[in-house]
Amino acid sequence: MTDREIGVAVLGLGNVGGEVVRLLADNAADYQARVGAPVVLRGVAVRSVGADRGVDEELLTTDAQALIDRDDVDVVVELIGGIEPARTLITSALAQGKSVVTANKALLADHGAALDAAVRAAGVDLYYEAAVAGAIPLIRPVRESLAGDRIDRVVGIVNGTTNFILSSMAASGAEYSDALAEASRLGYAEADPTADVEGYDAAAKAAILASLAFHTRVTAEDVYRQGISEITAEDLDSADAVDCTVKLLAICERVTGEDGVDRVSARVYPALLPKTHPLATVDGAFNAVFIEAEAAGRLMFYGQGAGGTPTASAVLGDLIAAARNKMTGTAGTGESTYAQLPIAPLRDTPTRYHVNMQVTDRPGVLAAVAEEFTRHGVSISVVRQEDTAVGASLVVLTHTARESDLQDTVAALGELEHVNVVTSVLRLEGTGE
Numbered sequence: 001m002t003d004r005e006i007g008v009a010v011l012g013l014g015n016v017g018g019e020v021v022r023l024l025a026d027n028a029a030d031y032q033a034r035v036g037a038p039v040v041l042r043g044v045a046v047r048s049v050g051a052d053r054g055v056d057e058e059l060l061t062t063d064a065q066a067l068i069d070r071d072d073v074d075v076v077v078e079l080i081g082g083i084e085p086a087r088t089l090i091t092s093a094l095a096q097g098k099s100v101v102t103a104n105k106a107l108l109a110d111h112g113a114a115l116d117a118a119v120r121a122a123g124v125d126l127y128y129e130a131a132v133a134g135a136i137p138l139i140r141p142v143r144e145s146l147a148g149d150r151i152d153r154v155v156g157i158v159n160g161t162t163n164f165i166l167s168s169m170a171a172s173g174a175e176y177s178d179a180l181a182e183a184s185r186l187g188y189a190e191a192d193p194t195a196d197v198e199g200y201d202a203a204a205k206a207a208i209l210a211s212l213a214f215h216t217r218v219t220a221e222d223v224y225r226q227g228i229s230e231i232t233a234e235d236l237d238s239a240d241a242v243d244c245t246v247k248l249l250a251i252c253e254r255v256t257g258e259d260g261v262d263r264v265s266a267r268v269y270p271a272l273l274p275k276t277h278p279l280a281t282v283d284g285a286f287n288a289v290f291i292e293a294e295a296a297g298r299l300m301f302y303g304q305g306a307g308g309t310p311t312a313s314a315v316l317g318d319l320i321a322a323a324r325n326k327m328t329g330t331a332g333t334g335e336s337t338y339a340q341l342p343i344a345p346l347r348d349t350p351t352r353y354h355v356n357m358q359v360t361d362r363p364g365v366l367a368a369v370a371e372e373f374t375r376h377g378v379s380i381s382v383v384r385q386e387d388t389a390v391g392a393s394l395v396v397l398t399h400t401a402r403e404s405d406l407q408d409t410v411a412a413l414g415e416l417e418h419v420n421v422v423t424s425v426l427r428l429e430g431t432g433e
C-alpha cells in the first residue's frame, strides 16, 4: 500500500450525483481495498450551496471549474447533464490529464469525436457506462468483451419512461395521454417528457451503441427517430390480434447493400414485436438490450435503466476502473472508429410493415389493396379484415421489403378510391425474417 490517494471531484448532486456521493462514503473501505489507495471526495459542484444538501457543507462549491483545477483531483465525475457547461468542464479536466466519468448521453452522442480526440491527446480515461441503460453493464461488454467478435445487430429497449407508458397501455387498454399522465404521477416521466416520448433520449443512446458496436462514429443526427406520442390504444389492440406487442426500439444494424458494402443503420421507432421475442416481456421502467454477434450468437442484457441508485452503480464501477488505471499509470482503450462504415439511409433499410386502414366494405377492395402492394414489389404475409360501423378495417402485415418501397405503397394506398384512411403504419421487428 502506498500513501497515495485518488482525489475525486463530483459535478452535480442530483438524483445520480447524490447517490454516488453517498455510496462513496458508505463503501470507502472497500473502494480503498479494491483500488489500492483511498478514493477521497475532494468536493461536489452544485448550482446552490446549502446546509440541507446531505453533504458536508465544506465540500460544496458553486465553482465547478475551480474544483476541477485542484492539484489533488485525479478523476472528475460529471453528473450535471446537458451540453453546457458539462462539455467545457469535461474538456478542461481532460486537458489537465484528469480522467472523466460521465452519464451524459446527450453530450457523448453529439460531441463524441471531440471528446475522444481530447482523451487520446491526454492519455487518460473517459468512461460512460451509465450513459446507456443505467445500471446494466453494456458499454464495457460491447467495447471490451466483444472486441474480438463481429456485431451484426443491437436492438434495445433503452428508455424506461416510454416502456412504462407502452406497457401500461398494453395492460390496461389506456390511451397514450392517460398512460403518460400516470407515468408523470408515479415519477417515471419528467415535467417536460419530450426527450423521452419523442425518442431523442433513445436516439442518443442508439448513436453511442452503434458507434461502439460498428467501430464507426455515429451521432444522434445519423439516427432516424420517431417517438410514441402517436401510438393509440387501437394500435395496441391491433398488435395483440397478431400476437405482438408495441415497444419503442433502438435498432443498430449492419446492413449489407446490393453493392456489397456494409453500412450502419441506426433507428428509433415504436414497432410491433412478437410476444415470443425476449424483449417483448420487458415491462415497466426496465431496460433490455439484445445483441447478435457472429461468434457469440445472441446475448441479452437486462436490468434497471434509470434511477439514482442503479445509475450510481455504473458510475462507481467506472470510477473504480479509472482510479485503478491512475494507480498503475495507464489508461484503458479509447474509442475505435477505424471501420468508418457509411450510414445507411432509412429508405434502403429492410423492414416489415403493419398497415391499418379503413376501407369501404365492398367486393374488389381487397384485390385493389393487394395489387398496390404487388405493384411496389412488397409481398403480403397476413391480411385481417373486420367489419366496423362505417365500413371495414383492413390490416396488412408484409414480408420484409425496402423501407422506400413500403413507404411508396402506403402513399399509393391513400390514393385508392375505396381506402378511406390509412389509420396507422407501424414497423414489425424481431421476426427473424
Ligand code: NAP
Binding pocket: 011, 012, 013, 014, 015, 016, 017, 045, 046, 047, 048, 049, 062, 064, 078, 079, 080, 081, 082, 085, 103, 104, 105, 130, 131, 134, 305, 306, 307, 308, 311
Ligand atoms: P439532476 O437530478 O437534474 O441533477 C443535476 C445536478 O447538476 C444538480 O445537483 C444541479 O445542482 C447540478 N448542476 C446543474 N448545473 C450546474 C452547474 N452549472 N454547475 C454545477 N452543478 C450544476 O440530474 P440527474 O438525474 O442526477 O442526471 C445527471 C446525469 O445522469 C445526466 O447526464 C443524466 O442524463 C444522467 N442519467 C440520469 C439517470 C437518472 O435516472 N436520473 C439515468 C442515467 C443517466 P443543484 O442541485 O444545485 O440544482
